[in-house]
Amino acid sequence: MTTPAAGEETFISHLIELRDRLVKASIGIVLVCAGLMIWPGPSRIYDIIAMPMIAALPVGSKMIATGVISPFLVPMKVTLVIAFILALPWVLYQLWAFVAPGLYTHEKRLVAPLVISSSALFMAGVAFCYFFVFGRVFKFISEFSPTSISVTPDIENYLDFVMSMCLAFGATFEVPVVVVILVRMGLVSVAKLKEVRPYVIVGAFVVAAIVTPPDIVSQFALALPMWILFELGLLVAPVFVRATQAPEQVE
Template identity: 85%
Template sequence: MSEQQPVEETFISHLIELRDRLVKATIGIVVMCAALMLWPGPSRIYDILAQPMLNALPAGSKMIATGVIAPFLVPMKVTLLIAFILALPWVLYQAWAFVAPGLYAHEKRLVAPLVISSSLLFASGVAFCYFFVFGRVFSFISAFSPQSIAVTPDIENYLDFVMSMCLAFGATFEVPVVVVVLVRMGIVSVAKLKDIRPYVIVGAFVIAAIVTPPDVVSQFSLAIPMWLLYELGLLVAPVFVKVTQAPEEEST
C-alpha cells in the first residue's frame, strides 16, 4: 500500500501539470486572439486574407456571403486561426516544458531544436502559400474562366479552400523534421533515404495532385518545395544526429 501511494500521487501530479500546461497554452491563444481583435480586427484580417483572390477578380468585384451570420462568423474563424498560428511557439513550448523534466540532457538537445524548427517551418509554409501560391493559382484560374461567367466567390467556400491549402503547405514544410526524426530514431538511414529519392519525388507529385486544386501551378508549387525540403532534411539529419548523441553513443 505504501508503494502504491507514491505512484498514485505521481500520476495525479502529472495530470495536474498537464492541466496547467493546457491552460497556459489556451491562455496564450486567447491573448493572441484578443490582441488581433483589437488590432487590426477580424474584418481587416479577412480583407488581407482575401486580397490574393480579389486581385485576380475584375476591378470592383467582391465576394459574397450566402449565410446570415457568415459576415461575422467567417472573419472570427480566420482571426482564431491566425491567433493559433502566431501562438504556436508558445503552445509547443508548453508541450516541451511538460516532457522536459523526464528527459536526459541529450534528449533535451533533441527536442528543443525540433520544437523551434517545427514552428518556423509551419509558419514558413503558410507564408509561402499566401504570398507566392495564392496569387498565381487565382490568376491562373481567372485566366481560364469564360467571359460569360461572373466569378463571385462565397466567403465560406473561400475560407475552406484557404485553410486546406495553408494546412497542406504548413504540413509539407515539416518534411525536414520528419526526415531528421526518422534518422535520429534509427528507423531508416540517410543512405536508404537517398536510395528511395526517385520514389519520394513521384510521391511528392502524387500528394500535390491530391491536396491541391487540379491545376499545374498549385501542384508544382507544392511538389517542388516538398522535394527540396526532403533534400534539406538529408543534409541536416547527419549533423543533428551527431549533436544529439548520448554519451554512450559517442563512446562507441
C-alpha cells in the same frame, strides 16, 4: 483508508501537469487573439486574407456572403486561426516543457531546436502559400474561367479553401523535421532515404495532386518545395544525430 499506489500518483501528477500546460497554451492563444481583435481587427484581417482572390477578380468585384451571420462569423474564424499560428511557438514550448522532465540532457538538445524549427517551418509554409501560391492559382483559375461565368466566390467556401491550403503547405514544410526525427530514432538511415529518393519525389507529386486544386501550378508549387525540403532534411539529419548523442555514444 487506502492510499493510491506510487504508479497511480505518478499518472495523476502527469495528468495535472498536462492540464496545466494545455491551460497555459490556451491562454497564450486567447491573448494573441484578443490582441488581433483590438488591432488590426477581424474585418481588416479578413480583407488581408482575401487580397489574393480580390486581385484575381475583375475590377470592382467582391466576394459574397450567403449566410446571415457569415460576415461576422468568418472574420472571427480567420482571426482565431491566425492567433493560433502566431502563438504556435508558445504552444510547442508548452509541449516541450511537458516532455522535457523525462528526457536525458543529450535528448533535450534535440527538442529545443525541433520546437523552433517546427514553428518557423510551419509559418514559412503558410507564408509561401499566401504570398506565392494563392496569387498564381487564382490568376490561373480566373484566366481559365469562361467569360459567360461571373466569378463571385462565397466567403465561407473561400475560407475553407484558404485554411486547407495553408494547412497543407504548413504541414508539408515540416518534412525536414520528420526526416530528422526518423533518422535520430534509428527507424531509417540517411543512406536508405537516399536510396528511396525517386519514390519520395513521386510521392510528393501524388500528395500535391491530392491536397491541391486540379491545376498544375499549385501542384508543382507544393511538390517541388516538398522535394527540396526532403533534401534539406537529409543534409541536416546527420548534424542533429551527432549533436544529440549520449556521451558514451560519442566516438
